[in-house]
Amino acid sequence: AQSVTQLGSHVSVSEGALVLLRCNYSSSVPPYLFWYVQYPNQGLQLLLKYTTGATLVKGINGFEAEFKKSETSFHLTKPSAHMSDAAEYFCAVSVGYGGATNKLIFGTGTLLAVQP
Amino acid sequence: GAGVSQSPSNKVTEKGKDVELRCDPISGHTALYWYRQSLGQGLEFLIYFQGNSAPDKSGLPSDRFSAERTGGSVSTLTIQRTQQEDSAVYLCASSLLQVRGSGSPLHFGNGTRLTVT
Numbered sequence: 025a026q027s028v029t030q031l032g033s034h035v036s037v038s039e040g041a042l043v044l045l046r047c048n049y050s051s052s053v054p055p056y057l058f059w060y061v062q063y064p065n066q067g068l069q070l071l072l073k074y075t076t077g078a079t080l081v082k083g084i085n086g087f088e089a090e091f092k093k094s095e096t097s098f099h100l101t102k103p104s105a106h107m108s109d110a111a112e113y114f115c116a117v118s119v120g121y122g123g124a125t126n127k128l129i130f131g132t133g134t135l136l137a138v139q140p
Numbered sequence: 141g142a143g144v145s146q147s148p149s150n151k152v153t154e155k156g157k158d159v160e161l162r163c164d165p166i167s168g169h170t171a172l173y174w175y176r177q178s179l180g181q182g183l184e185f186l187i188y189f190q191g192n193s194a195p196d197k198s199g200l201p202s203d204r205f206s207a208e209r210t211g212g213s214v215s216t217l218t219i220q221r222t223q224q225e226d227s228a229v230y231l232c233a234s235s236l237l238q239v240r241g242s243g244s245p246l247h248f249g250n251g252t253r254l255t256v257t
Binding site for chain 2: 058060065066067068069070073114127128129130131132133
């Protein structure tokens with residue numbers, strides 16, 4: 025069964041520092057992987073996704089993630105944190121229904137704090 | 141509207157009462173999902189609709205929970221005889237149906253915050 029594990033429920037960085045949020049997946053088939061961000065009192069917004077092809081995926085707001093099959097990882101990075109990046113981040117893996125892949129299984133989330 | 145709309149945004153109810161939560165998906169999205177987000181629990185899948193049918197109800201926590209979708213559009217999640225442990229944010233999402241290989245993402249509404257007193 026597909027699953028994701030996010031290491032670190034809370035991460036704190038200084039403004040301008042590198043952001044690294046970790047996600048490892050478990051899947052018996054090539055996975056589709058997603059990162060979502062949730063700001064307070066809002067729903068989840070898609071940051072980026074990996075389906076097939078290039079393993080380095082670029083998303084919105086300067087975030088990117090690299091799919092590493094050998095490490096079963098899909099870590100999210102941003103070179104320089106901004107105060108507006110403070111939010112909760114969720115990694116997710118898709119689960120197929122026959123030929124259709126829609127249902128997402130989410131990690132438990134990582135709350136990112138950005139210190140001035 | 142352009143996005144997924146959920147109503148009400150907040151609901152406070154007394155233990156034992158029934159509640160109905162509504163979701164309006166993005167026009168043209170045939171797939172619809174309900175998730176529950178509890179403090180410290182992450183996002184818990186509840187139910188998936190394809191059109192008006194629900195091929196996966198595996199996440200509904202008890203028979204007090206039910207959901208329906210009509211006209212391939214609006215969905216209602218009903219919780220009967222609410223309990224305090226039902227307090228959570230209920231999120232609805234929709235997506236295009238896609239066959240394996242396209243990875244169409246889910247689009248989420250802002251959720252309904254349910255508080256059972």
